[in-house]
Amino acid sequence: MTTHSVEDIKSESKRLRGSLLDSLADPVTGALRESDQTLIKYHGSYQQDDRDIRDERRRQKLEPAYQFMIRTRTPGGVVTPEQWLKLDAIATRHGNHSLRITTRQAFQFHGVIKRELKSTMQAINAALIDTLAACGDVNRNVLVAANPLESRAHAEVQAWAAKLSEHLLPNTRAYYEIWLDEERVAGSGEEEEPIYGATYLPRKFKIGFAVPPVNDVDVFANDLGFIAILEDGRLAGFDLVIGGGMGATHGDAETYPRVGNVVGFVMPEQLLDVATAVVTTQRDFGNRDVRKRARFKYTIDDHGLAFIVQQIESRAGIVLQPARAFRFEHNGDRYGWVEGEDGRWHLTLHLFAGRIADTAAAPQLTGLREIARTLAPEGGASGQHFRMTANQNLVIAGVPSDRRDAIDALARQHGLDAGERLATALARAAVACVALPTCGLAMAEAERYLPDFTTKLAPLLDRHGLGDAPIVLRISGCPNGCSRPYLAEIALVGKAPGRYNLMLGGDRRGQRLNTLYRENITEPDILAALDPLFERYAAEREADEGFGDYLHRSGVVALPPYPTHRQIALELHA
Numbered sequence: 074m075t076t077h078s079v080e081d082i083k084s085e086s087k088r089l090r091g092s093l094l095d096s097l098a099d100p101v102t103g104a105l106r107e108s109d110q111t112l113i114k115y116h117g118s119y120q121q122d123d124r125d126i127r128d129e130r131r132r133q134k135l136e137p138a139y140q141f142m143i144r145t146r147t148p149g150g151v152v153t154p155e156q157w158l159k160l161d162a163i164a165t166r167h168g169n170h171s172l173r174i175t176t177r178q179a180f181q182f183h184g185v186i187k188r189e190l191k192s193t194m195q196a197i198n199a200a201l202i203d204t205l206a207a208c209g210d211v212n213r214n215v216l217v218a219a220n221p222l223e224s225r226a227h228a229e230v231q232a233w234a235a236k237l238s239e240h241l242l243p244n245t246r247a248y249y250e251i252w253l254d255e256e257r258v259a260g261s262g263e264e265e266e267p268i269y270g271a272t273y274l275p276r277k278f279k280i281g282f283a284v285p286p287v288n289d290v291d292v293f294a295n296d297l298g299f300i301a302i303l304e305d306g307r308l309a310g311f312d313l314v315i316g317g318g319m320g321a322t323h324g325d326a327e328t329y330p331r332v333g334n335v336v337g338f339v340m341p342e343q344l345l346d347v348a349t350a351v352v353t354t355q356r357d358f359g360n361r362d363v364r365k366r367a368r369f370k371y372t373i374d375d376h377g378l379a380f381i382v383q384q385i386e387s388r389a390g391i392v393l394q395p396a397r398a399f400r401f402e403h404n405g406d407r408y409g410w411v412e413g414e415d416g417r418w419h420l421t422l423h424l425f426a427g428r429i430a431d432t433a434a435a436p437q438l439t440g441l442r443e444i445a446r447t448l449a450p451e452g453g454a455s456g457q458h459f460r461m462t463a464n465q466n467l468v469i470a471g472v473p474s475d476r477r478d479a480i481d482a483l484a485r486q487h488g489l490d491a492g493e494r495l496a497t498a499l500a501r502a503a504v505a506c507v508a509l510p511t512c513g514l515a516m517a518e519a520e521r522y523l524p525d526f527t528t529k530l531a532p533l534l535d536r537h538g539l540g541d542a543p544i545v546l547r548i549s550g551c552p553n554g555c556s557r558p559y560l561a562e563i564a565l566v567g568k569a570p571g572r573y574n575l576m577l578g579g580d581r582r583g584q585r586l587n588t589l590y591r592e593n594i595t596e597p598d599i600l601a602a603l604d605p606l607f608e609r610y611a612a613e614r615e616a617d618e619g620f621g622d623y624l625h626r627s628g629v630v631a632l633p634p635y636p637t638h639r640q641i642a643l644e645l646h647a
């Protein structure tokens with residue numbers, strides 16, 4: 074599908090309606106019409122097929138095994154125990170009997186067939202969750218730090234993120250008409266879209282809220298980021314970050330990952346206006362002719378950072394204050410129990426690649442169902458909830474101290490503690506995208522390969538005394554970077570089945586890009602390349618020095634000079 078046709082589809086869609094109702098009603102095929110495959114993304118779903126059996130079905134002269142992925146819009150990844158139980162039931166009845174936590178703190182349901190789409194969407198809505206704008210050329214699910222050190226301030230940040238998510242929703246009623254049978258009214262198909270306009274954004278748009286010292290949302294990988302500045306435990310405002318993005322195309326120098334720039338400080342009451350200004354600037358200046366160059370990071374580089382900042386200030390009617398100091402320590406999750414300011418407890422569980430399913434070794438879907446029932450008895454206490462992390466893990470939050478033992482027992486019984494108990498430090502910090510068999514863009518395995526690859530790395534790390542080293546590993550099945558691989562200390566980016574680009578040199582804080590070390594190599598070559606680097610790191614590292622920092626300091630990987638976020642912000646306000 075060409076770039077021009079995507080813009081035409083949006084323009085002619087009658088505000089995202091298209092012919093979706095006709096496509097859904099067609100009993101002849103399990104697929105949607107081509108234009109509707111684009112439009113359904115705005116409703117939170119992608120059409121896919123099972124690539125493992127694609128060739129066999131072709132030989133049998135059958136159409137591909139079409140199915141749909143559905144993604145929720147859950148700002149900050151927060152759901153109640155009651156909602157969890159309903160989502161569990163949806164996955165069991167309509168999906169492939171698994172839930173998956175994404176790197177954007179959303180749930181994905183996989184394996185939904187076309188005739189079940191509408192009933193699945195309605196069941197999600199009945200859980201008081203929707204999927205509107207979870208995909209497509211609009212703002213997607215808003216990330217929020219999942220591991221707060223300051224409970225009260227974190228609650229305030231979460232509230233602002235939820236408010237912003239609602240503020241940036243499309244105005245179209247198409248979602249409610251198509252999936253929830255809302256009656257069409259005058260003006261349907263011509264709704265005013267003051268933020269998005271008639272053709273929405275040039276490409277997808279991502280927002281994240283970080284709470285230092287933990288950068289668990291990788292705020293510099295987002296088109297728009299807000300770094301919470303806490304003073305005396307209270308939220309003073311946010312440092313504004315613009316222009317991050319992970320997507321790239323192999324062999325195309327015009328596409329590249331980019332870390333965002335800190336450009337100033339905003340007060341909380343300025344947040345909605347500033348975010349609107351950023352989004353409308355991208356709407357008006359983003360590249361609509363070359364889709365691969367349409368992300369906000371390219372708009373900034375094409376027009377210049379100073380010009381984009383001027384647009385933001387003019388549209389928001391403010392002058393950005395100089396950025397305030399912040400410090401990140403790492404971009405991972407803290408496992409185990411942590412006590413909040415209010416005396417309630419939060420338990421972070423490690424989940425391999427975010428996949429929650431029942432297996433013979435670990436019936437984790439059942440286990441979390443039982444935990445949800447424990448937290449949500451009829452007339453149960455409020456404040457208890459589940460919080461997904463941007464590293465694909467799960468926080469059981471707001472737990473009274475007298476329920477900790479019961480939850481620990483259920484976690485042990487159902488293997489939910491296996492990740493923390495059995496996995497290596499490297500495996501606990503690893504992230505992988507879905508990739509094969511369902512993602513149409515995947516060139517190589519990622520989620521299914523992650524456990525095998527970390528198992529292969531474990532003896533190398535142990536041999537050099539690095540078994541407990543918290544090295545950040547990420548695997549992506551293609552260069553689009555959903556697992557944020559370009560920020561990792563070690564990353565595999567898929568090139569072809571069984572072949573990857575080996576990227577090295579990111580940092581634990583998510584503030585520096587890695588670089589290409591070996592191109593298009595197989596697993597034996599990857600292990601052979603890493604083994605001597607582990608040996609050198611073990612012998613030459615400084616105290617508390619990360620693997621990526623060592624590679625950078627020692628010159629193993631040559632990273633281009635990049636000004637610090639603080640330097641950029643100071644230059645803009647000089």
